[in-house]
Amino acid sequence: DIQMTQSPSSLSASVGDRVTITCQASQDISNYLNWYQQKSGKAPKLLIHDASNLETGVPSRFSGSGSGTDFTFTISNLQPEDFATYYCQQYDNFPFTFGPGTKVDVK
Amino acid sequence: EVQVIESGGGLVKPGGSLRLSCAASGFIFSDYRMNWVRQAPGKGLEWVSFISSSGIYISYADSVKGRFTISRDNAKNSLYLQMNSLRAEDTAVYYCVTGAGATRDWGQGTLVTVSS
Numbered sequence: 001d002i003q004m005t006q007s008p009s010s011l012s013a014s015v016g017d018r019v020t021i022t023c024q025a026s027q028d029i030s031n032y033l034n035w036y037q038q039k040s041g042k043a044p045k046l047l048i049h050d051a052s053n054l055e056t057g058v059p060s061r062f063s064g065s066g067s068g069t070d071f072t073f074t075i076s077n078l079q080p081e082d083f084a085t086y087y088c089q090q091y092d093n094f095p096f097t098f099g100p101g102t103k104v105d106v107k
Numbered sequence: 108e109v110q111v112i113e114s115g116g117g118l119v120k121p122g123g124s125l126r127l128s129c130a131a132s133g134f135i136f137s138d139y140r141m142n143w144v145r146q147a148p149g150k151g152l153e154w155v156s157f158i159s160s161s162g163i164y165i166s167y168a169d170s171v172k173g174r175f176t177i178s179r180d181n182a183k184n185s186l187y188l189q190m191n192s193l194r195a196e197d198t199a200v201y202y203c204v205t206g207a208g209a210t211r212d213w214g215q216g217t218l219v220t221v222s223s
Contacts, residue, residue: 001169032208034208034209034210036152038152042215043202043213043214043215043216044152044202044213045213046209046210046211049208049209049211050208050209053209055209055211087151087152089152089154089210091207091208091210094157094166095154095166095167095168095169096142096154096157096207097154098151098152098153098154099151100151101151101152
C-alpha cells in the first residue's frame with residue numbers, strides 16, 4: 001500500500017498569512033493527488049485534483065504543486081473561512097490512501 | 108444538482124451486520140464510479156471501498172476485506188455497503204463519494220456505532 005505523510009500535523013496562523021502544507025507519498029504516484037478541506041462536522045470538500053488543478057469555484061488563493069512523491073499545498077492569503085483540516089489523498093493505486101491531515105487553526 | 112444521501116447507519120453490537128445505502132440523484136449514476144470513505148470519531152479519513160460504474164471492478168481496504176461487500180443497482184441509482192462481522196474499530200461516519208480520481212461529491216454521511 002502507498003503511505004501518505006503530511007506535515008505539519010497542525011499549524012497556527014493569522015488571517016492574511018501564507019500557509020504551506022506538504023504531502024509525501026511512499027512511492028511515485030505521478031500527479032494522482034487530491035487535496036481536501038474539511039470543517040468540523042461537515043463532509044470533506046475537494047479543492048484540488050491531479051495535484052495542481054483547482055476545482056471549479058474554489059478561490060485562487062488555494063494552489064497545489066508537485067509530482068512523483070512530493071507535493072505542496074498553499075493558501076496564499078489565509079481567510080477566516082479557511083481554518084479547517086486539510087487532507088491529501090493519492091489515487092494512483094488501490095487502496096486510495098489519505099494523509100493524516102493538517103489542522104489549520106487561529107494563532 | 109448532484110446529490111448523494113446515505114442511510115442505514117445506527118447502533119450495532121460487535122459481530123453484527125448492517126447495510127448502508129446511498130441514493131444518488133442529479134447525475135447519470137450508471138456512468139459514475141463510486142466509493143465509500145469513513146471517518147472514525149475525531150480521526151482522519153479512511154478510504155473503504157470502490158466499485159466501477161458497471162460493478163465489475165471492486166476494491167477494498169485491507170481493514171474491511173472479507174467482511175464488507177460493496178454493490179450497486181444502477182436501475183435504482185443506488186450504492187450499498189453490506190457490513191458483516193462488525194468490530195468496535197468500524198465505528199465511524201460512512202460517506203458515499205462519487206468518482207475515482209477527482210472525488211468531488213460527498214454525502215453528509217451516516218454514523219455507524221459498534222458497541223455492546
